[in-house]
Amino acid sequence: MSIDLTTEFIKQNLWVSAPVWSLAAAAALVLLVGAFRPRSTHSLLPALGLIGVIVSGCVTVHASQIATAPLGMQSIDSFTVVFDLIILIATAIGIIISSPYVNRESLARGEYYALMMFSSSGAMLMGASDNFIMMFLGLELLSIPLYVLSGFRRLEGISQEAALKYFLLGSFASAFFVYGTALVFAATGTTSIAAALAANSGAMLTMGVGMVLVALGFKVALVPFHMWTPDVYEGAPTSVTAFMSVVAKAAGFGGLARIVAPGLSPNWHLLLWLLAAGTMIWGNLIAIPQQNIKRLLAYSSISHAGYILMGLLTLSRDSVAGVDGMSAVLFYLLVYTLMNFGAFAVVIVFAGSGDKAEDIDDYRGIARRSPLLAALMSVFLLSLAGIPPFAGFFGKLFLFSAAVQAGYPGLAVIAVLTSVMGVFYYLRVTVVMFMEEEPASGVADKPSVSASPTYGFVLGALAALVIVVGILAAPVLNWTAGGAESLTAGRPAASASVRYCALCRLQRFISRPFAFDCTELRNLRYR
Amino acid sequence: MSNTTFDWIASLIKAVIIFVVLLQLVPVLIWLERKVVARMQQRIGPNRVGPFGLLQPLADAVKLMAKENIIPTGVDKLVYYLAPVISIVPALAAFAVVPFGEPIHVAGRVVYLQVAHVNIGILYVLALSSLAVYGITLAGWSSNNKYSLLGGLRASAQMISYEIPVGLTVVAVVLLAGSLDLLDIVNQQVKQGIWNIGPQFIGFLLFVVASNAELNRAPFDMAEAESELVAGFHTEYTGFRFAMFFMGEYVNMVTTSALATVMYLGGWHGFGPDVWYLNLIWFILKIFAFIIFYMWVRASWPRIRYDQLMGFGWKVMIPAALLNLAATAVVIVVAKERATLWLTAVNIALFVVFLAVLRLVNSRQLEQHRQVVPQPDAVRG
Amino acid sequence: MDIYSAVPFSAWLALSGLLFTIGAIGFLIRRDPIVMFMCIELMLNAGNLLLVASARYRAVMDGQIYVFFVMTVAAAEVAVGLAIIVAIFRQRLDIDVDEMSEMRG
Amino acid sequence: MTWIPFVLIAAVAVFFALYLVLSKNAVHGALSLVLVLVSLAIFFLLLGAEFIFIVQVAVYAGAIMVLFLFVMMLLNVGGAEGPLRENPSWQLAAAIVLGCVLLFEAALHIARAGEGVRHFPQAIAADFGSPERIGQLLFSSYLLPFEITSLVLLAAMIGAVVLALRRFP
Structure with a gap:
C-alpha cells in the first residue's frame, strides 16, 4: 500500500473538512490576537470571532458545492450544511452574548472565545462524521473546551465544582463511547458507522450501539444520564451555560442522527x-x-x-x-x-x-x-x-x-x-x-x-x-x-x-x- | 541446534556480557568523574587507595555495603525499596537494542552485536527512557520528607518537559535515515558520507542539552540540589540503596552516550580497517568522549534556577527542536538526494548566526549593565 | 505471534469486559477525583485492549488506528482534568467530591 | 500450555486493576494502574501491535501516569491516610447493579462469542501493526482524524494553561 497523496485527494480532504478547519483557524486567530495585542484592542476580539464565524459559514456553503468524493470519514451533504449553519448561528449568538458578560466578570477573553469556537468546530464535526473515530474526536473537541469553559470563573468554587463534575462525568461517558465503539468494531470489523450498523450481527453489536447511545445520551442530557446537568448549568458562567445548553445538545443530536440515519434495528x-x-x-x-x-x-x-x-x-x-x-x-x-x-x-x-x-x-x-x-x-x-x-x-x-x-x-x-x-x-x-x-x-x-x-x-x-x-x-x-x-x-x-x-x-x-x-x-x- | 535456539543462546550470552560490563563501568566512571572534575578544579582527586586512586570506588563500595541501612519512620516501605531498582532497570534494558558493531558471522550464522535486534529500536529506547523518571519520583515521594518530595516533583516535571525535545530531535534523525532501526541509522550515516552531526548539528546540540537534563546531571540537577534540597530525592537513602541510585545515574549516562553516538557520530565507524574489534574500540572511545564531555559540563556550569530550567525547556528547547524537525522535513522533501548537503550547510550557517546573535545580545546586556551599575568611587579614583 | 492461537477471541472479550467493569465500579464507589479519573483511564484501556485484539483476530488494522486516537485524546483529557483538579486544590485544600456540596444537588 | 502466558498476564492486569479500585492509597493506586498498563502493553505486543505497544509504554505509562503522580505529589493527597470513606449506599448499590449488568453482558458475549469474529487469529502480513503501516494509514484513509487530533490537543493545551494561570494577564 502506498500513500495516496494526490492533489485531488488533498483537495477533497481540504474541502470536506473545510467547515471545521475554517472555524478552528478563526479560533486560533482570535487566540493569537488576544495573546499578542495590547489589552486595549481586546474589545475587538468578539468582532473578530464573529467575522470568523461568518467566514466559516460562507466556506461551509461553498465547500458543500465542491467536495464530492466521499472519504468515509466525514461527509458534507446538505444535512451537514444545515446542521453546521445552525451551530454557527448558535456560536455567533454565543459570542455576542458573552462579550459584555466576559467584560463584566473579567474573564480571559482571547482564550474564552477561542475555546468556544473550538467547541463549536467539534460540534460541527459530530454532525458530519461518518466514522466512529471521527465522531469520537468530534465529541472530545466539543467537550474538552466545555470542561474548561465551565470552570472559567476560576476563583469561584461553584464554577470549579461544575468543571470537575462535568469533566468526570463527561470522561466517564467518553469511556463508554470508546468501549461501545470497540464492541461495534469487534462485532463488525469496521469503524464506519453505516457499514457497521448494516452488518446487523447480534448481541455484541447491540451492546456496542447501546453504550454509544449512553455516551451521547450523556451529552444531550437524556434522563437516566442527566445528573450532571443542573449542577453544571448552575455553576458554569451563565454565558457558557447558554452556549453549552444549545451547542452541546445540538452536537449530541447531530451525532445521534448520524447513527440513527442508516436505520437502527x-x-x-x-x-x-x-x-x-x-x-x-x-x-x-x-x-x-x-x-x-x-x-x-x-x-x-x-x-x-x-x-x-x-x-x-x-x-x-x-x-x-x-x-x-x-x-x-x-x-x-x-x-x-x-x-x-x-x-x-x-x-x-x-x-x-x-x-x-x-x-x-x-x-x-x-x-x-x-x-x-x-x-x-x-x-x-x-x-x-x-x-x-x-x-x-x-x-x-x-x-x-x-x-x-x-x-x-x-x-x-x-x-x-x-x-x-x-x-x-x-x-x-x-x-x-x-x-x-x-x-x-x-x-x-x-x-x-x-x-x-x-x-x-x-x-x-x-x-x-x-x-x-x-x-x-x-x-x-x-x-x-x-x-x-x-x-x-x-x-x-x-x-x-x-x-x-x-x-x-x-x-x-x-x-x-x-x-x-x-x-x-x-x-x-x-x- | 535450530536457529531459534541459537538466537536465544546468543542473546542470553550478549545480555549477560552487557549487564556485567555496564555494571562494572559504574565504578570506573565514578573514579573518572572524580578525577576529571578534580583536575578541572586544580585539585588532584582521589590518590590514596591504589595507584592513581584507582581502587577508590572499591573502597567506597565496601563502605556503602558495610553501612547500616536506615529506614526512616513513616516511609512507604514497598515503594521505598522499589524506587532504587526502578531507577536502574530502564537504563539497563534500553541498552539491549544499542548496536555496537556490524552483524558478524559465527559458524555460518548472523550474530547481531546487540542483545536484541528490533526494527523499532529507537522507539524502544525512547519508551524506556520515559520510564526512567519513576525511580526518582517515587523515591522522593516515598521518603516522607519534604525536601525529597520537592526533589521528586522537580524531577518529574523536568523529565517530562525535556523528553519532548529529545523525542523531536530523534524524529529528525529518523527522517534522515528513513528507518527506526538503529543499525540502519548508523549505516545511513556511512552511506551519506557524513555523520549526522553535520546535517543535524542543531539537533545534536539540542539532544545533548536535553539528554543532560534527562539525566538529571549538573547544571540541570535540580532534583538533588544540595544547596536547596539537601540532596533531594535520595536524602533518606543509605547504604547499598543509595549506591543503586548512583548506578542508575551512570548506567543512564552510558546508555544516553551510546544513543548519541549511534544517532549522530556514526556509531562504531571510524578510521582504519573495518574489523569488528576496531569498531568496538571506536564505539567505546566515542562513548567515553561523550561521558567526559558531560563531566566537563558539570565542572564548568553552575546549577541553574528551577524556573529558568523550565522556561528554557519550554520556550527555547521545544520551539527550536520543532523548527529543526520542520526544516529537516522540508529540506528532505525539496532537495531529495542533496538533502544532506543542504542540511549541513543550513545547520552550520544557522549555528554561526546563532553565535553572532548570542554575542550581540551578550554585549548589549553588558553595555546596559555598565550603564546601570554606577562605578564604585574607588575605581573612578 | 503464534503462541496465542490457542486463545479464542472470547477470552480477550471477557478480559476487557472485566477490566471495563472494574473501572466503572471504581468510578462509582470512589470519592477521590484523581482515583475516579484513573478508573476512567482503566476503562479506556479496556476499550483499547478490545480494539487491538479484534484488530488482530480480524486482521484489520483500523482498530489499532483507533487506539492511537484514543491514546492521544486520553493525553489531552488528562492535561485538562488534572489542571481542573489543581485549580480546585488551590482554592480549597481538599478535593473530596462529597465535600463539594455548595450546590443543592 | 499456550494458555499460560495469557492467563498469567491477565491475572496480573485484573489483580492490579482491583488494587487500583480498592487501595486506600492513591499513589499505590497509580502504581498499580501503571502495572495494568504495562501488562496490557505486553498484550498489545503479542497481538501484533508493536507500534501501539511502544506508544502505550511511552505515552501512557511514561507521560500520562507520571502526570498523575506529579499532581498527587503536588497536592500531597496520596499519604497513608487516603481519602476513601464510607460511600452513600445508593451509589454502592448502583455500582454493584451496573457491575452485575456488565458482567452478565460479558458472560453473554462469551457464551455467544465469535459472532462474525473468527475464534482464532487470521494470518497477517509481516508488517501488521508496524510503524510504517500505521503511518501509511494515518496519512491516507485517516488523514482527516489525524488532523483533527491536532485541534483536540491545541484546545486541551489552551484549556490547561488557562486553568493553571494564577491570574489572568
Missing part, C-alpha cells in the same frame, strides 16, 4: 421511546419545584432533549417519516437556539455583576423596574413553553405531528401533556415578574436593571426572530427538510422521491382527535 425503537418519554416526564416534573433560574432552565433543557429525541425517533422508522421528523428536529434546534439564548441573556442581565441574583425570588416584581426586559423574558419563556404564536409552539407542533405521522401517537400524547406541565413553571416565572410585589427592602437599594446596548440589540433581535421564525416557518422548514433528506438518502423507502409537504401533513394532523386549534396555519404557504 427495531429493538432500539422501544428503548428510544422510553428514553424520550422518561426525559420529557422527568425533566418537566423536576423543573417545577426549582428555585434557581439556571437550574430551572437546566431542567427545561433536559425536557427539550426529550422532545427532540422524539423527533429523532421517527428517523429510525422509515425514510419518509424520517424526513418529516428530522426536518422538525433541525427546525426545533434552530428555534431552541434562539429562545434559549434569549432566556439566558436576560438571566445574565438580571443577575448583575458577580451573578448574584439568580433565584426566582430575585425576579419578584421586576416588571415594575424594567418592564421591557421582563416582557422580553416572557416572550422567550412562553416560546419555550410552546405557546402560540411564538416559534417554540411551531417547533413543538412539527415535532408532535411528525411523531404521530411516524406511528408514535402515545409518545405525542405524553409530549403534549408534559408541555402543559412545562407551561406551568415557565408561567410561574412570568407571574413572579409581573404580578408579585417586590420585597419592600429591595426597592431602595436596587436600581432599575438596564441592559447594555449590546444586550438591548441582541435581546430585541432574538425576540423578533422568535416571533418571525414562528410566523414564517415555511421557508425555514423547507430548508431543514432539504438537510433531512440527505440523511435518509441511502435508505430504501416507500416513496422516497416524494418531497415532504408540511401543509398536507399538518392538515392530516389536525384531523386527528387530539388536534390543536391551528386554523390560522392553513393560510401559510409551505413551498
Whole structure:
C-alpha cells in the first residue's frame, strides 16, 4: 500500500473538512490576537470571532458545492450544511452574548472565545462524521473546551465544582463511547458507522450501539444520564451555560442522527421511546419545584432533549417519516437556539455583576423596574413553553405531528401533556415578574436593571426572530427538510422521491382527535 | 541446534556480557568523574587507595555495603525499596537494542552485536527512557520528607518537559535515515558520507542539552540540589540503596552516550580497517568522549534556577527542536538526494548566526549593565 | 505471534469486559477525583485492549488506528482534568467530591 | 500450555486493576494502574501491535501516569491516610447493579462469542501493526482524524494553561 497523496485527494480532504478547519483557524486567530495585542484592542476580539464565524459559514456553503468524493470519514451533504449553519448561528449568538458578560466578570477573553469556537468546530464535526473515530474526536473537541469553559470563573468554587463534575462525568461517558465503539468494531470489523450498523450481527453489536447511545445520551442530557446537568448549568458562567445548553445538545443530536440515519434495528425503537418519554416526564416534573433560574432552565433543557429525541425517533422508522421528523428536529434546534439564548441573556442581565441574583425570588416584581426586559423574558419563556404564536409552539407542533405521522401517537400524547406541565413553571416565572410585589427592602437599594446596548440589540433581535421564525416557518422548514433528506438518502423507502409537504401533513394532523386549534396555519404557504 | 535456539543462546550470552560490563563501568566512571572534575578544579582527586586512586570506588563500595541501612519512620516501605531498582532497570534494558558493531558471522550464522535486534529500536529506547523518571519520583515521594518530595516533583516535571525535545530531535534523525532501526541509522550515516552531526548539528546540540537534563546531571540537577534540597530525592537513602541510585545515574549516562553516538557520530565507524574489534574500540572511545564531555559540563556550569530550567525547556528547547524537525522535513522533501548537503550547510550557517546573535545580545546586556551599575568611587579614583 | 492461537477471541472479550467493569465500579464507589479519573483511564484501556485484539483476530488494522486516537485524546483529557483538579486544590485544600456540596444537588 | 502466558498476564492486569479500585492509597493506586498498563502493553505486543505497544509504554505509562503522580505529589493527597470513606449506599448499590449488568453482558458475549469474529487469529502480513503501516494509514484513509487530533490537543493545551494561570494577564 502506498500513500495516496494526490492533489485531488488533498483537495477533497481540504474541502470536506473545510467547515471545521475554517472555524478552528478563526479560533486560533482570535487566540493569537488576544495573546499578542495590547489589552486595549481586546474589545475587538468578539468582532473578530464573529467575522470568523461568518467566514466559516460562507466556506461551509461553498465547500458543500465542491467536495464530492466521499472519504468515509466525514461527509458534507446538505444535512451537514444545515446542521453546521445552525451551530454557527448558535456560536455567533454565543459570542455576542458573552462579550459584555466576559467584560463584566473579567474573564480571559482571547482564550474564552477561542475555546468556544473550538467547541463549536467539534460540534460541527459530530454532525458530519461518518466514522466512529471521527465522531469520537468530534465529541472530545466539543467537550474538552466545555470542561474548561465551565470552570472559567476560576476563583469561584461553584464554577470549579461544575468543571470537575462535568469533566468526570463527561470522561466517564467518553469511556463508554470508546468501549461501545470497540464492541461495534469487534462485532463488525469496521469503524464506519453505516457499514457497521448494516452488518446487523447480534448481541455484541447491540451492546456496542447501546453504550454509544449512553455516551451521547450523556451529552444531550437524556434522563437516566442527566445528573450532571443542573449542577453544571448552575455553576458554569451563565454565558457558557447558554452556549453549552444549545451547542452541546445540538452536537449530541447531530451525532445521534448520524447513527440513527442508516436505520437502527427495531429493538432500539422501544428503548428510544422510553428514553424520550422518561426525559420529557422527568425533566418537566423536576423543573417545577426549582428555585434557581439556571437550574430551572437546566431542567427545561433536559425536557427539550426529550422532545427532540422524539423527533429523532421517527428517523429510525422509515425514510419518509424520517424526513418529516428530522426536518422538525433541525427546525426545533434552530428555534431552541434562539429562545434559549434569549432566556439566558436576560438571566445574565438580571443577575448583575458577580451573578448574584439568580433565584426566582430575585425576579419578584421586576416588571415594575424594567418592564421591557421582563416582557422580553416572557416572550422567550412562553416560546419555550410552546405557546402560540411564538416559534417554540411551531417547533413543538412539527415535532408532535411528525411523531404521530411516524406511528408514535402515545409518545405525542405524553409530549403534549408534559408541555402543559412545562407551561406551568415557565408561567410561574412570568407571574413572579409581573404580578408579585417586590420585597419592600429591595426597592431602595436596587436600581432599575438596564441592559447594555449590546444586550438591548441582541435581546430585541432574538425576540423578533422568535416571533418571525414562528410566523414564517415555511421557508425555514423547507430548508431543514432539504438537510433531512440527505440523511435518509441511502435508505430504501416507500416513496422516497416524494418531497415532504408540511401543509398536507399538518392538515392530516389536525384531523386527528387530539388536534390543536391551528386554523390560522392553513393560510401559510409551505413551498 | 535450530536457529531459534541459537538466537536465544546468543542473546542470553550478549545480555549477560552487557549487564556485567555496564555494571562494572559504574565504578570506573565514578573514579573518572572524580578525577576529571578534580583536575578541572586544580585539585588532584582521589590518590590514596591504589595507584592513581584507582581502587577508590572499591573502597567506597565496601563502605556503602558495610553501612547500616536506615529506614526512616513513616516511609512507604514497598515503594521505598522499589524506587532504587526502578531507577536502574530502564537504563539497563534500553541498552539491549544499542548496536555496537556490524552483524558478524559465527559458524555460518548472523550474530547481531546487540542483545536484541528490533526494527523499532529507537522507539524502544525512547519508551524506556520515559520510564526512567519513576525511580526518582517515587523515591522522593516515598521518603516522607519534604525536601525529597520537592526533589521528586522537580524531577518529574523536568523529565517530562525535556523528553519532548529529545523525542523531536530523534524524529529528525529518523527522517534522515528513513528507518527506526538503529543499525540502519548508523549505516545511513556511512552511506551519506557524513555523520549526522553535520546535517543535524542543531539537533545534536539540542539532544545533548536535553539528554543532560534527562539525566538529571549538573547544571540541570535540580532534583538533588544540595544547596536547596539537601540532596533531594535520595536524602533518606543509605547504604547499598543509595549506591543503586548512583548506578542508575551512570548506567543512564552510558546508555544516553551510546544513543548519541549511534544517532549522530556514526556509531562504531571510524578510521582504519573495518574489523569488528576496531569498531568496538571506536564505539567505546566515542562513548567515553561523550561521558567526559558531560563531566566537563558539570565542572564548568553552575546549577541553574528551577524556573529558568523550565522556561528554557519550554520556550527555547521545544520551539527550536520543532523548527529543526520542520526544516529537516522540508529540506528532505525539496532537495531529495542533496538533502544532506543542504542540511549541513543550513545547520552550520544557522549555528554561526546563532553565535553572532548570542554575542550581540551578550554585549548589549553588558553595555546596559555598565550603564546601570554606577562605578564604585574607588575605581573612578 | 503464534503462541496465542490457542486463545479464542472470547477470552480477550471477557478480559476487557472485566477490566471495563472494574473501572466503572471504581468510578462509582470512589470519592477521590484523581482515583475516579484513573478508573476512567482503566476503562479506556479496556476499550483499547478490545480494539487491538479484534484488530488482530480480524486482521484489520483500523482498530489499532483507533487506539492511537484514543491514546492521544486520553493525553489531552488528562492535561485538562488534572489542571481542573489543581485549580480546585488551590482554592480549597481538599478535593473530596462529597465535600463539594455548595450546590443543592 | 499456550494458555499460560495469557492467563498469567491477565491475572496480573485484573489483580492490579482491583488494587487500583480498592487501595486506600492513591499513589499505590497509580502504581498499580501503571502495572495494568504495562501488562496490557505486553498484550498489545503479542497481538501484533508493536507500534501501539511502544506508544502505550511511552505515552501512557511514561507521560500520562507520571502526570498523575506529579499532581498527587503536588497536592500531597496520596499519604497513608487516603481519602476513601464510607460511600452513600445508593451509589454502592448502583455500582454493584451496573457491575452485575456488565458482567452478565460479558458472560453473554462469551457464551455467544465469535459472532462474525473468527475464534482464532487470521494470518497477517509481516508488517501488521508496524510503524510504517500505521503511518501509511494515518496519512491516507485517516488523514482527516489525524488532523483533527491536532485541534483536540491545541484546545486541551489552551484549556490547561488557562486553568493553571494564577491570574489572568
